[in-house]
Amino acid sequence: MAQDKDPAFVRFKNIEKRFGKVTAVAQMDLEIPEGSLVTLLGPSGCGKTTLLRMLAGLETPTAGDIYIKGRRINDTPVHKRNLGMIFQNYALFPHKTIFDNVAFGLKYRGFSRDEMTTRVEKALETVRLPGVADRMPSQLSGGQQQRIALARAIVIEPDVLLMDEPLSALDENLREDMRREIDNLQQDLGVTTIFVTHDQREALSMSDKVVVMKDGIVQQEGGPEEVYNNSANHFVADFLGHSNFIDARVEAKENGYLTVSLTDGSTVRVNPAGPFTTGDKAEIVIRAQKMTLGYREDLAREPEMNYFTGKIVDRSYMGGEVSYFVELPTGKVLHVINFVKRSPYRRGDEVFIQVDPYHCRLLGD
Ligand SMILES: Nc1ncnc2c1ncn2[C@@H]1O[C@H](COP(=O)(O)OP(=O)(O)O)[C@@H](O)[C@H]1O
Ligand SMILES: [Mg+2]
Structure with missing residues (x-):
């Protein structure tokens, strides 16, 4: 009875999967709230697919339990788990009509022909492709085929997608169009969804919760803004993109900041979040987008800001933004990304880098 009160819609409890000597997923605890879109984000080989396959029943856990709606499903066969699945190779059956492709999952569930037709039509409307039921997959574009794969997954009204x-x-x-479509569709249907990706932009743009994984272990889970702005460790800060890391030693706490010293003896003010005390070795992490470049004369020197001086050693134009690599006197190179509008700087220029202490986060050693 206690299990019925489980607040998680899907729960992985102490789940582990080993393939011989390889631990693909290590003692993982994870909750997926009802109606949410949760992404598993991490580099290739970190165990994302294995975790999904265990939920789907395509892989047996080495240890641990999986629950859906409070019911342990370890021993429930694949076809009784009521899950909608779309995998990387979403291939439709090329010699079946769109109708038969979408109806595929219904055939084994004992629906009448009329019920099947109603459901398939509804699913095709949901993915905004009504009227294609009689066509063959090859007559649709790649994006349309992708939407058919989505229709095929939702037609069974799955508990989890x-x-x-x-x-x-x-x-x-x-990709960007489909990302938005999946996001909207998921919200319209309210279906609990687990989305696997190694693309941080994809994860940040569509998730209620992001689960960052490495080597089969969850590194951090939280809302997109939390994992991005308040990354729990070096790996997460690095994987979520364009982070600079600077070794530092904690000196003192003052006026709501922490002062830290760098290897060259200079000091920097950083965000005080975290359990740091004087003498701790730590790492400052600063996002490339949070720093602003300026020539000596055009930066109004504000006393509460941090400044670094350096020389631009590389610059690349990226459309809306410009990416700079700035070498400090210590030899350390910082990556700075600024909007094109305020980017007249060239390779070889001596510049100042301005950064608010709030955007200088400290990570433990
Ligand atoms: N069937 C298998 N047999 C042996 N090793 C596997 C098998 N499936 C996955 N692995 C290994 O488990 C680890 C996690 O793989 P996977 O879950 O596919 O990662 P991801 O989806 O994050 O790229 C990798 O080291 C992979 O080589
Ligand atoms: Mg995979």
Whole structure:
């Protein structure tokens, strides 16, 4: 009875999966709230697919339990788990019509022909492709085929929708469209969804919760802004993109900041979050986008800001932004990304870098 009160819609409890000597997933505890879109984010080989496959029943855990709606499902066969799945190779059956492709999951569930037709039509409307039921997959574009795969997954009205890198085969523009469509569709249907990706932008843009994984271990879980702005460790800060790391030693706490010293003896003020005390070795992490470049004469020197001086050693134009690599006198190179509008700086220029202490986060050693 106690299990019925489980607040998690899906729960992994102490789940582990070993393949011989490889531990693909290590003693993982994870809760997926009802109606949410949770992404598993991490580099290739970190165990994302294995975790999904265990939930789907395609892989048996070495240890631990999996619950859906409070019921332990370890011994429930694949077809009784009521999950919708879209995998990387979402391939439709090429010689079946769109109708038969979408109806595939219904055939084994004992629906009448009329019920099947109603459900397939509804699913095709949901993915905004009504009227294609009689066509063949080859008559649809890549993006349309992707939506058919989505229709095939939702037609069974699954308890959970599982998507394993479903967009990785699409080109960049289509990916972005599909990302928004999946996000909207998930919100409309309110279906609990687990989305696997190694693409941080994909994860940050569509998730209620992001679970960052490395080597089969959860590194951090939280809302997109939390994992991005308040990364729990070096790996997470690095994986979520464009972070600079500077070794430091904690000196003192003052006026709501921590003062830390760098290896060259200079000092920097940092955000005081975290359990740090004088003498601790730590690492400052600063996002490339949070620093502003300026020539000596055009930066109004504000007393509460941090400043570094350096020389631009590389610059690349990226459309809306410019990416700079600035070498400090210590030889350390910082990556700075600024909007094009305020980017007249060239390779070889001597510049100042301005950064608010709030954006200088400290990570433990
Ligand atoms: N069937 C398998 N047999 C042996 N090793 C496997 C098998 N499936 C996955 N692995 C290993 O488990 C680890 C996690 O793989 P996977 O879950 O596919 O990672 P991801 O989806 O994050 O790329 C990898 O080291 C992978 O080589
Ligand atoms: Mg995978």
